[in-house]
Amino acid sequence: MKKLFIGIILVNLLAACASQKPVEPVVEAPAPAPVVEAPAPAPAPAPVVEVDPLNDPNSLLAKRSTFYPFDVSVVQDADKPVVQAHAKYLSEHSGRTVRLEGNCDERGSNEYNLGLGQRRANGVKQMLLLGGARASQIDTISNGEEKPRCTEHNEACWKQNRRTDIRY
Amino acid sequence: MLVRVLQSVVGSLFLLHFSIASAELSIEIIGAGENQVPVAIAPFGGDQKLALAIKDVVVNDLLRSGLFRMIDAEGKSPLEPADVIYPDWQARGAEALAIGSVAVQPNGRIEARFHLLDVVKQSELAGQAVSASEGQFRAVGHRIADLIYEKLTGDKGVFSTRIAYVNREGQHFRLVVADSDGYNEQTVLSQNQPIMSPAWSPDGSHLAYVSFETGHAVVYIQSLYTNQRKLLAGFSGTNSAPAWAPDGKQLAIVLTRDGSSQIYLIRPDGSDVRRITFSGEIDTEPNFSPDGQYLLFLSDRGGSPQIYRMPVKGGPAERMTFGEGANFSPRYSPDGKGFVFNHRISGKFYIAMQDFQTGQMELLTEGGWEKKPSFAPNGKLIMFASEARERGILATVSSDGRVKQRMFTRSGDAREPVWGP
Numbered sequence: 001m002k003k004l005f006i007g008i009i010l011v012n013l014l015a016a017c018a019s020q021k022p023v024e025p026v027v028e029a030p031a032p033a034p035v036v037e038a039p040a041p042a043p044a045p046a047p048v049v050e051v052d053p054l055n056d057p058n059s060l061l062a063k064r065s066t067f068y069p070f071d072v073s074v075v076q077d078a079d080k081p082v083v084q085a086h087a088k089y090l091s092e093h094s095g096r097t098v099r100l101e102g103n104c105d106e107r108g109s110n111e112y113n114l115g116l117g118q119r120r121a122n123g124v125k126q127m128l129l130l131g132g133a134r135a136s137q138i139d140t141i142s143n144g145e146e147k148p149r150c151t152e153h154n155e156a157c158w159k160q161n162r163r164t165d166i167r168y
Numbered sequence: 169m170l171v172r173v174l175q176s177v178v179g180s181l182f183l184l185h186f187s188i189a190s191a192e193l194s195i196e197i198i199g200a201g202e203n204q205v206p207v208a209i210a211p212f213g214g215d216q217k218l219a220l221a222i223k224d225v226v227v228n229d230l231l232r233s234g235l236f237r238m239i240d241a242e243g244k245s246p247l248e249p250a251d252v253i254y255p256d257w258q259a260r261g262a263e264a265l266a267i268g269s270v271a272v273q274p275n276g277r278i279e280a281r282f283h284l285l286d287v288v289k290q291s292e293l294a295g296q297a298v299s300a301s302e303g304q305f306r307a308v309g310h311r312i313a314d315l316i317y318e319k320l321t322g323d324k325g326v327f328s329t330r331i332a333y334v335n336r337e338g339q340h341f342r343l344v345v346a347d348s349d350g351y352n353e354q355t356v357l358s359q360n361q362p363i364m365s366p367a368w369s370p371d372g373s374h375l376a377y378v379s380f381e382t383g384h385a386v387v388y389i390q391s392l393y394t395n396q397r398k399l400l401a402g403f404s405g406t407n408s409a410p411a412w413a414p415d416g417k418q419l420a421i422v423l424t425r426d427g428s429s430q431i432y433l434i435r436p437d438g439s440d441v442r443r444i445t446f447s448g449e450i451d452t453e454p455n456f457s458p459d460g461q462y463l464l465f466l467s468d469r470g471g472s473p474q475i476y477r478m479p480v481k482g483g484p485a486e487r488m489t490f491g492e493g494a495n496f497s498p499r500y501s502p503d504g505k506g507f508v509f510n511h512r513i514s515g516k517f518y519i520a521m522q523d524f525q526t527g528q529m530e531l532l533t534e535g536g537w538e539k540k541p542s543f544a545p546n547g548k549l550i551m552f553a554s555e556a557r558e559r560g561i562l563a564t565v566s567s568d569g570r571v572k573q574r575m576f577t578r579s580g581d582a583r584e585p586v587w588g589p
Contacts, residue, residue, distance in 0.1 A: 071472075109496035109510060109539060110364055110584075111409045111422070112466055112473055114378075114385055115429030115450035118406045122427065141384035142406045142424070146362035153537070 053089065054096075054168065060085035066124055068162045070107065073119040075127055083124055086166055087131020094134065100124050101165045102142040103149075105158035110145050117142030120164045199571040200234050205320050208239040208262035208287075212280070213247040213269035218305055222270055222280060225309025229327040229349065230316060233549075234571025241265075249283050249292055257287045264293070264320055266312070276302030282312050284319055293319045306351055326544040330588045331551060332356075332366040332375055333562060337580035343377060345392060348544070348587070350562065350575045356390060357397075364584060367410045367419075372589040374436075376400060376410035376419060387421055389436060400438050411454045411463075413480075420444075420454035420463060420480075431465060433480070444482045455499045455507075456480070464488070464498040464507055475509055488522065489529070495520075497540055501567075502547040508532075510539055510552075519552050519565060532569040542587045543567075553583045 054061050066079035075083055090096060102117030121140035128138055150157035209227055212219035230236040239262040246252045246267050257265050268282030279299040286293050294315055300307040314325025326348055335342045343357040343366060364378040376389045385406045390397035401407040405424035412419050422429050429452045431445040445451040449469040456463060467476050473494040478485040489495040493513030500507050511520040516535035537555040554563040556574060560581030564573045
């Protein structure tokens, strides 16, 4: 969480710099008599600001959920690039961990839905492992139908609730 | 108390609809038993405030069962069997008459002496003193109602039993234990994370339940006497669906520590965890047979969620439900001859029952958002979660489907009901 926070600040700073107006040129005073120049100190290496791709809003990594049809737990084709991007990221950032939270719509018993949500999370985990992430980086849980994002009894709502969230 | 009587005729069946409202909750009853016994409850003697309160509990209990019709007892209050003039009660149409008196002992205990009389045979069916500690007048009323119910129907009464359910208000969850009529509500656990699947220990002393308080589903067992609780199962992934064996010496639970939801046995102290299903699919909602030999459970191993049965010792599972739709949440009837479950078809959830011998499914309700059925200890009533006026409510249906009752709690959504001992 802390890392994410710092990342967001960095991105914001960079964005702020980029949007600054160009500094107006200062009118130079007449040059003084030349003096013997001291050897210039070796330039300090510019600090490398590495932007964590996790915080790039244009990256696939900005997508943190996979969605499913009713009573289905396999990752859908549309979401595979997202999961594969997270797999690549995790394989390249061994210090990062994720928690996969499976969620369901309310059309089942809530105990069945706990099982279904777990299966959704496990499905994403399998794909992350295939893509190079390590098991130790991944925790899976299920919220079943207990933590709905939307609470009405209709498909518009249900489809938002059938998902696995990838939480760093 | 508000009693509103509406009568309408549907076919040959008289539907009785009335409601009982109070500050705590309101109850609506729809339907009536096939043969309603006409009963008169004479005003009890003794402490009049208590006598009225106790009679109120008795009358409401009997009416809620749908099996009794109240005969007006206005103007008559015999206190002893010798005072009863039977022809008066016969003329009013009563077949049974309850009389009694109430007193408060010096130590505060409430004592009611009561007699149940057969008006037709002009004989005494039961006579008993019922007592309870100070303030527990509802317990006295429930006990009297149980005695009347038992004598007149031959079945055990369940008015003195308790229920557990979860009340949700926004993101706040409370695990609640109450009398079977919804009164005497006590909060067992209160938190801002979901609570699911309460399960009574067979002796009624403990509740096992699922809580998300640690960020994922884990199972706790809590004493209802001391409120002390301990973690039963907190493995990685999901821990859920606790079910007690009838002897209370082990529970079936569902864990995902080995992958998908599978059923395990575990001792109440958390020891001796043994896996008993190996489907690799979702196996959940185990429920022990009354003799402790079998488990009913839900599995989607056949492609859709259906009910299966297997020996507790392990072994092959037998599919119990077929046909269209999906089936969830099985529970054995107390006599072990059938089970109640949740049937989903065409987007609706129904409470359904099936007999092991015939294998026929019978729908007990009209369908809607109806979930989590559980039997009363006498097998005559089934409680379930339903929805009305955009709220989660508790509902009951008689096992013959004829009498239905809806209970509205004061606020929030009532869900996850389970009938206790």
